[in-house]
Amino acid sequence: xxxxxxxxxxxxxxxxxxxxxxxxxxxxxxxxxxxxxxxxxxxxxxxxxxxxxxxxxxxxxxxxxxxxxxxxxxxxxxxxxxxxxxxxxxxxxxxxxxxxxxxxxxxxxxxxxxxxxxxxxxxxxxxxxxxxxxxxxxx
Numbered sequence: 001x002x003x004x005x006x007x008x009x010x011x012x013x014x015x016x017x018x019x020x021x022x023x024x025x026x027x028x029x030x031x032x033x034x035x036x037x038x039x040x041x042x043x044x045x046x047x048x049x050x051x052x053x054x055x056x057x058x059x060x061x062x063x064x065x066x067x068x069x070x071x072x073x074x075x076x077x078x079x080x081x082x083x084x085x086x087x088x089x090x091x092x093x094x095x096x097x098x099x100x101x102x103x104x105x106x107x108x109x110x111x112x113x114x115x116x117x118x119x120x121x122x123x124x125x126x127x128x129x130x131x132x133x134x135x136x137x138x139x
Contacts, residue, residue, distance in 0.1 A: 006046035006054035010039075015058060019084070020077045021066050022096065025103055028059045035106035059105040067116050074120070075127055093125040 004012065018024045031037045037055035046054070066074065075089075082089045096103065100121055104114060 006042060006050040007057055009046065010042060010054050010058050011061075014039075014042075015062075020081050021062060021069060021074070022077055023081050025059075025062045025066060026096075028055065028062055029103045029105075031055060032059065032106060056105060063104065063113065063117065067113070067120060071120070071123055071127060074124055075131070078124060078128065089128045089131075090125065093121065093128050097121045097125055 015024050015027070018027050031039055032055070037052055037059075039051055039055060042051040042054065069077075078089050078093055081087075082092050097118075100118055101114075104117060
């Protein structure tokens, strides 16, 4: 039996099962409350300190991956997430924009990362609205 580190366990067993970068970000950020992450299973298997470190690192990794992904790929990511949940992409992206500070790792994001992430969400929202207007002229 191969033993996985807490981070590898989280990446391969939990996050890999969540389709899409934005959905992964929502999931990881939902586990964060005032700088502490809560994941009962990961803590039970690997211990609280290792689980906290893994969750924090995974959160930073997901943000980093989003910031390096082309906008068109993120638009498709958001459309897939919305299709699976029956949501409208412009509304979903606007919701993400409103919650942007809660989506970032607590106190570990540099001001540049915060601004970059905010700009990416703003651009995604604008692209999605423009695309919707182009395909649904009355919308």
